[in-house]
Amino acid sequence: MLLSSARRFQAISLLENCKGALLLNIGVAAAVTCLILLRHGVADGLIWWLLVFAMAILGRWQMTRKLQHHHLASTRPRETVYFLAAGATVNGMAWALLPICFVDLDLLGHDAPIAVIMGGLISGAALRQSGSSLMSMGFSSPIGLSLGWNFISHGGYVGLIATFELAILISLVYHLMFVSERRFLRGEIAKLQNEDATRSLTIANEDIRQKNLRLETLANGDIVTGLFNRIYFNGRMSGEIITARLNNERVALLLLDIDRFKLINDAFGHRGGDQLLKILGQRFRDAAGQDAVVSRISADEFAILITGPDVRDKSKALAQTLLEAAREPVSLGNTGVLPGISGGLAFFPDHADDTDGLFTSASMALFEAKQAGRKQWRLFDPQLKQRIDRQRKIEQDLEKAILSGKIEAWFQPQVHLASQKVVGFEALVRWFHPELGHIAPPDIVRAAHAMQLSERLTVCIADSACRLLQALPELGLPDATVSLNVSPREFTLYPVSDMLDRLTKHHRIDCRLLEIEITEEAMLDPELAGEQLQKLENAGYKLAVDDFGMGHSSLAYLIGLKVHRLKIDRSFVTDVSNNHTNRALIAAMVSLGNSLNVDIVVEGVETEAELQTLRAMGCDIGQGYFFSRPMPAEMLPNWLHRFKTEQKKSRRAVA
Template sequence: MPATLIANVLVSVSLGGMMWDLVPRGLILAFVGLNGLLNLARALIAARWLKRDHATRHPGRILAFAWIGALFSGLCWAVALIGLAWNGQTQSVAIALAFWSLNVGVIQSKVSRAPAIAFMLPSLTILTVLFLVEDAPSSPFIAANLIVLAVLMIRNATDQEMHYLRSSRLKLEATELAASLKAANIAAEQALRRVEYAATHDHLTGLLNRAAYQTAFEAWLRDGAAHGRGFSVLLIDLDRFKVINDTFGHAVGDEVLVEAGARLRRILGEDAVVARLGGDEFAALISNRSGKEDGPRLAGEIVAQLAVLVTGSGRTLQAGASVGIARYPGDAHTLTDLQCQADLALYAAKTAGRGTWRPFHASMGAQLKARHVIERDLPEALESGAVQAWFQPQLDCETGLVMGVEALLRWKHPALGWISPPDAIAAAAATRRSQALTRTILRQACRMAQVLDANGHESVVVSVNVSPNEFGAYPIADMVAAELTGHGLSAARIALEITEEAVYSNERGGKDVDALIDMGVGIIVDDFGVAYSSVGSLRDLRFDGLKVDRSFIQGIVDSPRDRVLLEAILAFARTLGVTVLAEGVETNAQFQLLRQLGCPAVQGYHFARAMPSTQTLAWITENDLTARIARQGWAASGWTIAAHPAVAQA
């Protein structure tokens, strides 16, 4: 368009100069001025629309503007031709036709035929009419040629436009196809990267998943063998994740996992391989830089920094972590062996009380073999009666009488000797015999209650420990009801000792606990004061008593702080109207202080250890007889329960 407008103005000025002395100058000035103003207006409008990017957003409007502007310019030239003819300048009309033809040639466009046709038709029509009315013999022939010229020009302009449209369409389609292919390639590459990432990373934490971890593990082993480089394998478990997940819901549990993963990345650094193996189990490969073993230091830092986690929603939670360490090449040379040894070290850390770390030692291999033996022989022990319930008395601090007994698991393996209750419970869980183990202890507890009833000890309640993991795994309330009915006992003769985490979540133990309370079975919150137990969280729970953990009792004689805490627990229990039993009482000084503080009941080695049912019955009979005699004043002044002959003998 710029070239067209400039040529139009220059040609009109040239025509005016040639006609300056032949026609009235006012007509020339009017033609040149009008044509100049018209083309200046077209230029200004075009510049404004170009600035606003109308050519891209409104191409139809631009094309319409082009042919309308050309039409006005063509009308201006047609008027000029009429003026020349009116003043008798036939030769000048021919000259004007030549100049007009130059303009037509300039504005011929391959993009659109409309501007050329719009500019050409007014003048060509006037010329044709002038020659048709002219008396000269050649005039009709000239008019006919002008008509043919017009048709040819229109056809040529049409062909050019169609050719341009076809070529432009093909060019645009090719460009669009290339862009589409490029976009498709980019999308395919991105999708491939996403698939590869999803295949190698945990979707929640962004850490490596188990498959990618094992691949990296194998690569580290090959590199270690080739270059003599050592490294450490760390297995990390969150100690209280299950409690958090069941108590606060899976959304909060996911936040805990995300935060734990982020902290592990920060602690271990970019050089470490960090993975989430599943659930709350994480793993890491730590390079021993310059021969220095960083595993123990980093394990300690993990334990410290994962003790308390602040989730993305701002919730602060006691999580805790246990870590097991195995070393290459010191402990083993294969992935399977190293992973197994790190797992044994992790198990040792959990057994030690959690919230700590342990390196692998050769002695742990024997522990693994023992675990396998325990798991192998547990089913037969349950069937043969080798798994038994022994009973530890619980005494009323004021009367000295036995008010309850706790059923404790005992199993003497023919080769391994006495098996610890946690090991037996773990073996039951591993072999899916938890229900059978709990039923065995519960059934013997019911038999003990029958024996107590038959010997005049109807007020002695038999309590049974139930692991938090049992709730939700099978219907505990139904099992207890069936055993009570089968032994002809009232529900009040049995109590269940369970940790707070087992009853807090309706997803796990809530419904079973409610059913047990409704039928009259006592509920005792065990291990109160440690782990998850807290005053605030117990306000909404239904229970009959609290059992203060032995860790509080051990220091009450020498620690004012422990005494203050115990006083607070006793006050809290009195407010709720529930009883309190202190376990782990091992000295007379502890017992006397507990009595002074108003603790209702006690249990511990100071009075008696756990005994088989027959010995327990004899102990209760002798203890209660001595206590009654002492209360009647037959004993020496300054009587205490610890001075009972039965207690001293035990």
């Protein structure tokens, strides 16, 4: 661990020194250029060498910037040293090319000053990069080899002696490089050991001091915000409720929750999150005043206890004030954040008669505020508890109801308005709860989503639809369809098309007789359901758009998805005989359906007048109480018999 830390410091130190080394290289290059110009004049080789040198320096500078930008010296020190050594090697090679490839220099003759400068570069590398022998050698070796080659090329005893002395100098420099690196690492390790020992003593002393402080503050206070903590708040609220009960007074509890606090915590870290909590806590305390008890009771939840005269009005005004105060920007680092809070308010004894009940009531009001869109507060409504308890009971019993067969599929007939023939049925979920009575389909769907039972619920209804399709030929309806409602969110939870394929293959039914009803938001959001809807269409399932006209339909999607039916919402059908606006809207939809060769199904047909009007307007298929209410599958044969009998009587009467 200490060696890793020392190498990390080594990489950081080398990276910091790199800019100075680059500036030194540029200065030395300028001096060498001046010497060459004085002795050799302007030569093409010099200009080409300056270009190569500039590219090497620029590349090394760019690499240094990237290493610093990505903080690799701290995270990957060994790789950083390798990169720096590679850059130094390229830099050294640029120097080495000067007397070999670009300018004809006699470094043992009248160009000896340049040889001295290049030798100085070798020595300087040993001193400046003393923390890394790899980097020093990478820079020095090409220069040394270049000098040696030039000395040998000079010839004679002078060249041999100079080469021999250069070899000795380089050997000595290499030895010093290795020794310096080992000394550097040993020094850093020793320093880190001393720092660890000092830090351990400091931490131990600070820990003792903090424990003493913590023992004093934990009893009543929250360390992050300086507000009261939940333990103190609960005790204080219990005492205030007892006092209020004796004096026949009210106590108000206001719960506040920071909206989407986790996102802020993830974006700015725990330090940023704590800073936000501290700032908002101070705002709450300032706005509440001295008479209120302000506490942080959980990670991002605050509680305020209000007592005294005019509690009801005072607490409502305070809730609104706090919401406005929380909307002011908070600076986290260099970023301005606009926080939002949601609130729930409850009163003793109006909504609860003890501490736990008051907390529960305020929590339910807070939940309602969040469900309503956040950044608002709600006063507890007793009916809210009933709704929440009812939905919770539905969620708890749903899985058992599916397994035991209590969840059923009922079917409502669809009749061709012109021929008065039954052409299909819509499968509708039904559940009679032994305690709660009839459960509305939207409540069942919500509970299934909350309990992750959406697929199991849809499988249950789809299986009943497939079994009905098996029985329809025997009832004289071999071409009748059965439609199945699929919630848009189901397309994001599981592969609907694969599930339906398994069921249709298992029951050996024609998938073209199974119609999938979707709402417009599923059709209009390609990311939500586009791929699966395409799979359903390719497999041969019929697609119907439910509640058509209630959303924002797109003609492009209607054409592209090859929708077979558009179901007009019942709100357009109500009193259509007397409502000119509804007739105009339905006429437009019928015209669209005719243009696209799509059947128009009208829901909510309840009277003879509505039937006649819709038939005259050219609607294809009707569905509603005028024909039949939804019924279990076993009741369909008797209904079909009665319906056919009534149609025969009606035709005879007309004849």
